[in-house]
Amino acid sequence: MKGNTLNVMFFILKNKLLKNGEAPVVLRVTINGQRDEIRIQRSISVELWDNAKMRSKGRGRSSAELNMYLETLKDRIYVIHRNSVYDGERLTPKKILDILYAREGRHLVLKAMKECIDGWSASPGDLHPATLARYNRCCGLVETVIRDVYNKEDVAFSELDKKFITAFERYLKETCGLARNTAAKYLECFRKVLKVAQHKGWMEDGRCLEELGRLCVKEETFPSFLDWDELRTVMETDMPAGRLERVKDVFVFCGFTFVALTNVCLIINKLQTNNRGIGNGLETTYLHHFA
Incomplete structure (x- = not known):
């Protein structure tokens, strides 16, 4: 016929x-x-x-x-x-x-993850650029583990199981060499995407979210602070370039005022966005490195 x-x-x-x-x-x-x-x-x-x-x-x-x-x-x-x-x-x-x-x-994990990231990227101010970059890196890591575990390019949310979550955590810690708290940040990124999927009815089984919630618990840290002699050493150190001298001044300012260096970076980025002419990209990069 x-x-x-x-x-x-x-x-x-x-x-x-x-x-x-x-x-x-x-x-x-x-x-x-x-x-x-x-x-x-x-x-x-x-x-x-x-x-x-x-x-x-x-x-x-x-x-x-x-x-x-x-x-x-x-x-x-x-x-x-x-x-x-x-x-x-x-x-x-x-x-x-x-x-x-x-x-x-059929709702696929990587496809949905990329759509979420694109949506957040299209709404400036919702997430810091550094956070968006982490989500993008997380997406690449999830893609690698999906290929290793399922031998596929993408999988449906219904196919996710505890085996995959365990493999993802092991990949972050053993293959990528990430510390516990850093790995927890990437696991939390993935957990947020799964929450979106569950809210939209794409994933009925909540066991993966429960397992991720258990793995996302961060280890308590005890930060150390510079004493007076260490801070004076920083103040008396001559930097080879003018931009590094300004970075040092900001660092010393934070040391005296207890303002977080990351917050100063956010302020500088905001001023740059508003075209105020404060600092430049290279200086901000150095500040993020110290932060």
Whole structure:
């Protein structure tokens, strides 16, 4: 019957390799010249892909799992198409993929995280630029761990579990070498995104939030303060450049007044934003370094 000729194929994007060096696998559905395609959130080494057979030619477990997954997708597509023929409905390739992946109601973690960050970036004043930068770094870290744990480019909120949260914390502390409190900041960033997802009804299971809440508890710190001799040493030290001398003056000012150096940085950034001509970018960078 015209309009019911179905073709399913898989291929890889050799020119768009992922950070792990593998090529993403793409599913393409064609019906009478109309086609639509989607990345299936799986990847493979280019040398292991058999383009003619549209499958992995590797002998390992990961190759066997990928090939089984490809066969499952193909079978499900033919079932969807066959049911539409029985019902007298003509499906388009896009509609088939929508049914296959439930794309109309599927909410992905990285996609939602990037949308949240874009929304916060579009509202200046809601978050400090340094905080936005932390969210962006957190997004990159989450992307890496998703690939390691699930072997996918992105996952739905419903797929998150305690195993992923544990792997994320371990990656921050062991691979990235972050201290407990620094790691807790990134875990809190991710927790905030999950709270947004839960509020919108994208994630019903709250166990991940509970686990993140437990891991986000910071260790109590006891900051040390300069004594008079140490502060006098700073005051008597000659700096090699004028801008560093001004940074030193601000540091000494904070030492005498107990004003937090981070607050001074915020004031300078605000004055720069208002074009008051106070300080310059390099001086602010040095202040943030000391802060």
